[in-house]
Amino acid sequence: MERHTRQRQAIYEAIATSSRPLLPQEILDAAITAVPRMSIATVYRTIKALLDERRICSVFLPAQNPRYELAKPGHHHHFQCRHCDRVFDIEGCPGNLLALAPRGFVLEDHELILYGCCSDCALRQTTVSSRARLRRSAPKVG
Ligand SMILES: [Zn+2]
Numbered sequence: 579m580e581r582h583t584r585q586r587q588a589i590y591e592a593i594a595t596s597s598r599p600l601l602p603q604e605i606l607d608a609a610i611t612a613v614p615r616m617s618i619a620t621v622y623r624t625i626k627a628l629l630d631e632r633r634i635c636s637v638f639l640p641a642q643n644p645r646y647e648l649a650k651p652g653h654h655h656h657f658q659c660r661h662c663d664r665v666f667d668i669e670g671c672p673g674n675l676l677a678l679a680p681r682g683f684v685l686e687d688h689e690l691i692l693y694g695c696c697s698d699c700a701l702r703q704t705t706v707s708s709r710a711r712l713r714r715s716a717p718k719v720g
């Protein structure tokens with residue numbers, strides 16, 4: 579396979595096999611295992627081409643660089659972990675939010691982002707705090 583095609587395939591696969599939207603650097607980290615010596619410029623160029631073909635779409639969070647995920651039908655929202663900054667898809671939508679709009683306003687769209695702690699980070703924190711408890715309860719030496 580031609581190098582250009584292999585690079586493009588690896589970048590698409592990185593996005594397609596991820597369970598969450600990825601930053602260009604994360605796409606590079608995943609794709610470079612398949613095609614060594616890939617550059618971030620190649621990642622940006624390929625992202626642009628895949629966006630033009632509507633095979634992927636951008637995920638914009640306020641004041642952050644865009645992330646990318648496979649274009650999928652229907653509408654969904656995202657959860658950002660405040661500890662590792664990763665963004666995850668969430669299924670479903672609270673639905674009709676018209677009741678929140680001021681009287682007489684016409685609601686056309688909405689954005690919803692949940693913030694918190696992902697399961698990996700929650701687990702890590704539990705481990706760290708139980709270790710800290712163990713250290714505190716250990717008898718003093720000397
Ligand atoms: Zn996390």
Ligand SMILES: [Zn+2]
Pocket residue numbers: 653654655670671672673688690
């Ligand atoms: Zn929604």
